[in-house]
Amino acid sequence: MAPTLRSFLGTRAPAAEVTGGAAPGAPDAPHVAAADDRAADDRAAADRAAAEERAVAPAPALVVARGLVKRFGRFTAVDGVSFEIARGECFGFLGPNGAGKTSTMRMIACMSPVSGGTLRVLGMDPAIDGTKIRARLGLVPQEDSLDLELTVLDNLVVYARYFDVPRADARRRAADLLEFAQLSERAHDRVEPLSGGMKRRLTIARALMSQPDLMILDEPTTGLDPQARHLLWDRLYRLKQDGVTLVVTTHYMEEAEQLCDRLVIMDHGRIAAHGTPRELVERYVTREVVELRFATAHDQAAALPLGELARRVEVLPDRMLLYADDGEQILAEAERRGWSPVSGLVRRATLEDVFLRLTGRSLVD
Amino acid sequence: MTRAARDGARPLWLRSLGYWAFRYKRTWRSSMTETFVEPVLYLAAMGIGLGTLVDHHVHQVQGVSYLAFVGPGLLASAAMQVGVSESTYPVMGALKWLKTYEAMLATPLRVVDVLRGHLAWIVLRLATVSCAFLGTLAAFGLTRSWEAAVALPAGVLTGVAFAAPIAAFSATQEKDAAFSVIYRFGVVPLFLFSGVFFPITRLPGWLQPLAQVTPLYHGVALCRSLVLGDASLADSIGHAAYLVALAAAGYAAASATYRRRLVV
Numbered sequence: 007m008a009p010t011l012r013s014f015l016g017t018r019a020p021a022a023e024v025t026g027g028a029a030p031g032a033p034d035a036p037h038v039a040a041a042d043d044r045a046a047d048d049r050a051a052a053d054r055a056a057a058e059e060r061a062v063a064p065a066p067a068l069v070v071a072r073g074l075v076k077r078f079g080r081f082t083a084v085d086g087v088s089f090e091i092a093r094g095e096c097f098g099f100l101g102p103n104g105a106g107k108t109s110t111m112r113m114i115a116c117m118s119p120v121s122g123g124t125l126r127v128l129g130m131d132p133a134i135d136g137t138k139i140r141a142r143l144g145l146v147p148q149e150d151s152l153d154l155e156l157t158v159l160d161n162l163v164v165y166a167r168y169f170d171v172p173r174a175d176a177r178r179r180a181a182d183l184l185e186f187a188q189l190s191e192r193a194h195d196r197v198e199p200l201s202g203g204m205k206r207r208l209t210i211a212r213a214l215m216s217q218p219d220l221m222i223l224d225e226p227t228t229g230l231d232p233q234a235r236h237l238l239w240d241r242l243y244r245l246k247q248d249g250v251t252l253v254v255t256t257h258y259m260e261e262a263e264q265l266c267d268r269l270v271i272m273d274h275g276r277i278a279a280h281g282t283p284r285e286l287v288e289r290y291v292t293r294e295v296v297e298l299r300f301a302t303a304h305d306q307a308a309a310l311p312l313g314e315l316a317r318r319v320e321v322l323p324d325r326m327l328l329y330a331d332d333g334e335q336i337l338a339e340a341e342r343r344g345w346s347p348v349s350g351l352v353r354r355a356t357l358e359d360v361f362l363r364l365t366g367r368s369l370v371d
Numbered sequence: 372m373t374r375a376a377r378d379g380a381r382p383l384w385l386r387s388l389g390y391w392a393f394r395y396k397r398t399w400r401s402s403m404t405e406t407f408v409e410p411v412l413y414l415a416a417m418g419i420g421l422g423t424l425v426d427h428h429v430h431q432v433q434g435v436s437y438l439a440f441v442g443p444g445l446l447a448s449a450a451m452q453v454g455v456s457e458s459t460y461p462v463m464g465a466l467k468w469l470k471t472y473e474a475m476l477a478t479p480l481r482v483v484d485v486l487r488g489h490l491a492w493i494v495l496r497l498a499t500v501s502c503a504f505l506g507t508l509a510a511f512g513l514t515r516s517w518e519a520a521v522a523l524p525a526g527v528l529t530g531v532a533f534a535a536p537i538a539a540f541s542a543t544q545e546k547d548a549a550f551s552v553i554y555r556f557g558v559v560p561l562f563l564f565s566g567v568f569f570p571i572t573r574l575p576g577w578l579q580p581l582a583q584v585t586p587l588y589h590g591v592a593l594c595r596s597l598v599l600g601d602a603s604l605a606d607s608i609g610h611a612a613y614l615v616a617l618a619a620a621g622y623a624a625a626s627a628t629y630r631r632r633l634v635v
């Protein structure tokens with residue numbers, strides 16, 4: 007059992023007030039879902055409490071982007087996106103490969119200059135106060151930038167020194183964070199032979215060495231096995247509970263659904279949709295999805311009239327998806343008309359359905 | 372933790388220098404031979420072995436024993452070697468392989484701090500190497516006056532005159548292929564023909580002006596005259612000015628190439 011971060015995050019000075027820059031507007035009041043079967047666990051309860059609190063007293067936005075643009079030469083990677091990220095929330099960026107997520111993260115991290123639009127991070131302009139802003143950020147880049155020849159512990163200590171954390175403090179904090187990242191046993195091993203998951207955890211621990219107000223995580227869990235992923239989710243959830251604002255990109259819809267209070271779906275450098283995971287599901291898809299598989303393409307074609315009962319139909323080579331609020335009814339109707347599928351499944355619609363609907367099923371690149 | 376302590380007051384370039392120093396502390400053993408054993412080996416082989424042969428036939432080179440002649444030249448060429456080796460593969464590594472620069476730029480450090488810190492580290496390395504070399508020369512009884520101490524900054528300057536422009540070049544490279552070219556067609560010919568082993572007046576006439584524009588020639592001439600105690604102020608200023616100009620141009624170029632590479 008790893009210790010909570012409260013032990014040292016709790017002793018932080020109160021975060022400095024956001025000052026200057028664009029007056030941060032109130033973020034969208036997060037939609038609070040009515041109790042349902044999936045919201046029964048502690049996590050969701052804590053989320054709701056946090057969301058309600060914010061709905062009453064919206065925290066000033068830590069990040070405000072208006073018409074943000076990033077160009078590489080003549081190519082426009084981020085094409086005028088606007089969003090606000092409030093203190094204490096977990097904000098997600100989803101999108102297919104090349105959508106512009108990393109480009110956006112790097113601008114927020116004040117590592118990549120903005121090509122157009124305005125960006126304020128912690129109330130400051132990255133073009134002017136990059137150093138001051140970065141002193142309060144923790145970045146987990148998409149590609150690890152650990153020093154493979156140094157030990158696990160040294161990687162943390164040396165990184166803290168960039169923030170001018172006194173050496174003794176850095177050592178103490180490193181010990182806590184290695185515990186947190188479940189890497190204590192490897193503290194004195196070189197980084198090179200560590201597994202991908204361990205390196206990722208170490209990168210996250212490293213980003214926490216400066217006790218950031220805002221954590222920017224670019225695909226923190228990509229390439230990890232399910233165990234490592236769940237461990238990371240758990241750690242990120244704890245950070246959120248400890249009041250750290252998180253900005254996350256991910257390709258795992260499940261991760262976004264569980265972790266993110268609000269998210270945007272990007273495609274071709276633009277924001278295709280934004281909202282809470284629940285709002286997005288409600289807005290873009292139905293409550294349920296029926297997946298029908300037929301023995302032959304002919305059978306599937308014959309069953310097409312079923313589509314009239316659904317709000318939307320998607321015909322894929324191997325199956326048919328029917329989006330409806332009552333899936334059982336469609337399944338029953340299929341049976342009644344004798345169009346028996348080989349398999350019929352009714353499931354809840356997920357963020358993945360939203361994602362595929364908005365960004366298309368086929369690869370764009 | 373208070374906010375004041377968190378934001379820190381230490382100059383940003385010092386923090387980047389701190390990384391290189393820290394890393395060196397962890398891996399210094401591998402470069403020990405380069406720093407302290409090589410000077411002795413070179414001096415022993417070139418000076419004593421070759422020197423006795425030369426002295427026997429020629430008696431003296433520029434009025435001193437061959438060992439005294441070649442020693443300060445080797446100091447300058449060692450500075451060149453360190454300057455080149457620290458500004459090629461380590462720069463490429465920090466840029467691409469280990470992404471050290473990238474990691475630094477996610478912290479309060481700026482591109483100039485990354486560059487200055489790395490160059491400052493190379494200066495420190497050059498200082499230790501030059502110091503070791505001068506110590507060895509002194510132990511062989513080859514230093515003649517207090518002026519020899521000035522050969523320490525002269526050695527550093529020689530190394531930086533290589534390191535700064537080469538770092539600027541390294542920051543434009545995607546692969547390390549060009550580095551072996553630098554060694555083969557830069558470092559090795561300079562080492563052999565810039566006056567380290569024999570006065571360049573022994574070169575064919577048409578080659579002499581060429582040798583005189585190489586930075587190593589100026590480094591060798593400066594270090595040698597200081598160690599032998601026969602430096603003229605005008606000549607020394609001339610050599611130093613050449614090397615300073617090269618280092619400054621290299622720094623300016625590196626500022627540009629680092630920015631182009633790292634600010635995207």
Ligand SMILES: Nc1ncnc2c1ncn2[C@@H]1O[C@H](COP(=O)(O)OP(=O)(O)OP(=O)(O)O)[C@@H](O)[C@H]1O
Pocket residue numbers: 078081082083101102103104105106107108109110148635
């Ligand atoms: N330095 C660069 N120079 C030129 N083009 C770039 C650069 N960085 C990114 N791009 C381009 O910008 C687009 C967006 O890239 P970005 O890395 O932001 O996407 P992403 O959403 O993070 O994708 P992924 O999910 O694959 O990480 C891509 O088409 C990419 O090729």
Ligand SMILES: [Mg+2]
Pocket residue numbers: 107108109148224
């Ligand atoms: Mg990316």
